[in-house]
Amino acid sequence: MTAPEIASGVAARARAWHLERRHLIVAGTILIAALIPIAAQSFVLFQLTMVMVYGLAILGLNILTGFNGQFSLGHSAFYGIGAYTAALMTHLWGVNYLLTLPAAGAVCFVIGFLFGLPALRLQNLYLALATFALAVAMPQILKFHGLEGLTGGVQGLVVDEPDPPSFLPMINADQWLYYLTLIVTIVMFVLAANLVRSRSGRAILAIRDNPIAASAMGINSALYKTLTFGLSALYTGIAGALGAFAVQFVAPDSFSFLLSVSFLVGLVIGGVGSIPGCLFGGLFVLYVPNIANSISTGLAGAVYGVILLAVIFIMPAGAAGFVRYVLARVTGAGRSSA
Amino acid sequence: MELLISQIVSGLATGGVYACMALAIVMIYQAIDHLNFAQGEMAMFSTFIAWQLIQWGLPYWVAFAMSAAVSFAGGIVIERVLFKPLHNASILSNLVGFIALFSILNSSAGYIWDYTIKTFPTPFGHKPLFGGLVDTHAVGMISVTVVLLGLLYSFFRFTRLGLAMRAAAANPESSRLVGIRVGWMTALGWAMASAIGAVAGMMIAPVVFLEPNMMLGVLLYGFAGAVLGGLSSPAGAVIGGFMVGVMENLAGTFIPYVGRELKLTLALIMIVAVLMVRPSGIFGRRVVSRV
Numbered sequence: 001m002t003a004p005e006i007a008s009g010v011a012a013r014a015r016a017w018h019l020e021r022r023h024l025i026v027a028g029t030i031l032i033a034a035l036i037p038i039a040a041q042s043f044v045l046f047q048l049t050m051v052m053v054y055g056l057a058i059l060g061l062n063i064l065t066g067f068n069g070q071f072s073l074g075h076s077a078f079y080g081i082g083a084y085t086a087a088l089m090t091h092l093w094g095v096n097y098l099l100t101l102p103a104a105g106a107v108c109f110v111i112g113f114l115f116g117l118p119a120l121r122l123q124n125l126y127l128a129l130a131t132f133a134l135a136v137a138m139p140q141i142l143k144f145h146g147l148e149g150l151t152g153g154v155q156g157l158v159v160d161e162p163d164p165p166s167f168l169p170m171i172n173a174d175q176w177l178y179y180l181t182l183i184v185t186i187v188m189f190v191l192a193a194n195l196v197r198s199r200s201g202r203a204i205l206a207i208r209d210n211p212i213a214a215s216a217m218g219i220n221s222a223l224y225k226t227l228t229f230g231l232s233a234l235y236t237g238i239a240g241a242l243g244a245f246a247v248q249f250v251a252p253d254s255f256s257f258l259l260s261v262s263f264l265v266g267l268v269i270g271g272v273g274s275i276p277g278c279l280f281g282g283l284f285v286l287y288v289p290n291i292a293n294s295i296s297t298g299l300a301g302a303v304y305g306v307i308l309l310a311v312i313f314i315m316p317a318g319a320a321g322f323v324r325y326v327l328a329r330v331t332g333a334g335r336s337s338a
Numbered sequence: 339m340e341l342l343i344s345q346i347v348s349g350l351a352t353g354g355v356y357a358c359m360a361l362a363i364v365m366i367y368q369a370i371d372h373l374n375f376a377q378g379e380m381a382m383f384s385t386f387i388a389w390q391l392i393q394w395g396l397p398y399w400v401a402f403a404m405s406a407a408v409s410f411a412g413g414i415v416i417e418r419v420l421f422k423p424l425h426n427a428s429i430l431s432n433l434v435g436f437i438a439l440f441s442i443l444n445s446s447a448g449y450i451w452d453y454t455i456k457t458f459p460t461p462f463g464h465k466p467l468f469g470g471l472v473d474t475h476a477v478g479m480i481s482v483t484v485v486l487l488g489l490l491y492s493f494f495r496f497t498r499l500g501l502a503m504r505a506a507a508a509n510p511e512s513s514r515l516v517g518i519r520v521g522w523m524t525a526l527g528w529a530m531a532s533a534i535g536a537v538a539g540m541m542i543a544p545v546v547f548l549e550p551n552m553m554l555g556v557l558l559y560g561f562a563g564a565v566l567g568g569l570s571s572p573a574g575a576v577i578g579g580f581m582v583g584v585m586e587n588l589a590g591t592f593i594p595y596v597g598r599e600l601k602l603t604l605a606l607i608m609i610v611a612v613l614m615v616r617p618s619g620i621f622g623r624r625v626v627s628r629v
Contacts, residue, residue: 126565302442
């Protein structure tokens with residue numbers, strides 16, 4: 001065999017091994033996640049539920065920004081719409097909580113799709129401003145006194161934590177919500193991974209990489225961009241609904257622009273364009289502010305900023321890029337591809 | 339009619355604050371091609387430095403000049419230490435860098451000078467003008483903004499250094515070939531933007547009062563003004579800032595029922611509507627790229 005053939009053989013084997021290993025890691029993670037409620041206290045369980053919720057919301061943002069190249073500072077608004085949809089449906093109309101998840105997704109899809117239409121004309125920072133307007137407007141609209149009867153105004157709404165189903169008598173409400181979130185997260189992540197590998201997914205990526213070449217190849221750029229906007233909002237909306245059940249409360253100021261910034265930080269830290277990275281982003285968004293606070297209460301913000309800077313200096317491509325780099329080094333495949 | 343005029347005039351007065359900020363935002367955008375989310379916090383920090391100097395007994399204008407000078411140097415330091423290493427990183431990584439800087443400056447200012455609201459002196463006084471519609475400070479602030487704009491225009495239009503900075507921003511590679519030190523031009527852009535931010539902060543502080551979070555609202559409006567006017571045009575940014583102030587006031591007054599509560603929302607909707615018609619801002623150049 002010639003040298004290139006050997007090299008490609010090694011690379012192929014490394015890739016196969018990498019693939020198997022990846023499946024093992026995913027299966028192992030799911031197994032551990034499924035076993036956690038046996039040992040963990042309910043506060044830890046709540047935190048982990050929120051990690052998954054943020055991970056889902058960040059995945060929504062990633063679909064739009066990471067895969068389609070459209071900026072958004074407005075995902076806090078979609079998250080808020082999802083949360084309020086769930087709160088309104090269960091609180092005011094007494095709808096079963098399981099139905100609120102698809103409803104929140106559908107509402108956000110429609111709003112995201114509609115918002116995607118004007119967004120077609122805007123690029124980069126101008127799109128950032130338009131979505132930013134959405135983020136700033138959302139808490140104000142929720143507080144608006146004309147809608148107070150519906151949204152509860154500044155006071156917000158109380159959301160009941162769903163009861164575990166009667167055929168599962170041994171788990172409590174916190175554990176049930178954790179499992180529900182876990183199932184939804186797994187399903188949504190698998191769907192996203194499949195989407196990216198599909199024909200539509202390739203079209204979405206092509207628009208990001210080269211919009212002109214993409215439309216020259218017959219991709220309906222406008223349609224795909226608006227659909228991606230809707231889909232992205234759908235993910236974040238479902239995350240919002242789950243988040244509302246976990247927090248058991250919705251209020252306008254929880255869905256401010258700062259939440260959008262958190263999503264963005266999670267996206268970059270986890271890895272732009274990486275699906276498993278979103279969960280790492282969720283971990284970062286939930287835990288790092290607490291860690292910073294425990295290091296120094298007075299300078300919590302400064303510590304947070306320093307951690308943030310350290311992470312982007314050490315891992316410029318996010319956690320996912322870092323893991324890829326380390327794996328490539330360990331398996332030796334890095335030498336042929338890097 | 340009288341109400342309309344008075345609302346427009348007071349909108350112009352608040353718009354002056356936004357115009358100041360918008361100008362600083364566009365300056366740094368021109369130099370580094372990124373929108374600096376920490377700009378407001380940098381300005382706030384500079385203003386605190388000036389406040390501290392005044393507290394130590396220095397006269398206003400000395401403190402003013404020293405704060406601007408310190409900010410100028412600080413801008414270079416931030417660029418060299420934090421953002422030069424991120425030069426080749428993605429836009430989003432840079433954005434996170436700005437968020438980190440924002441968080442660090444905000445938290446440190448709160449730690450050093452605490453969160454109580456402080457008054458900041460103005461050299462122009464607070465005497466009412468035009469029957470109480472605006473005061474002398476508002477007029478002084480707008481004049482300072484306009485003078486600053488004139489100075490910047492001359493700098494970029496008529497000096498070698500200004501030309502070199504524009505070239506470095508427009509086409510780094512070719513500029514490097516003709517001997518422009520592109521890296522230092524970027525640093526200089528940061529320095530100037532930081533100093534302009536300091537001036538803006540010192541002009542704004544007498545209106546909104548000095549505290550670590552004073553710039554948050556102003557930055558949002560300044561950002562909106564800059565984008566509305568067009569990020570490629572400093573004069574457009576200033577006009578955009580004034581327009582945001584006026585639109586916000588008019589929406590609050592003349593749109594019945596929803597106006598007062600949702601005036602920020604309405605102003606933003608108007609801005610987005612304007613951008614629909616002119617996607618690069620009112621005075622911005624359309625960027626045409628060769629395929």
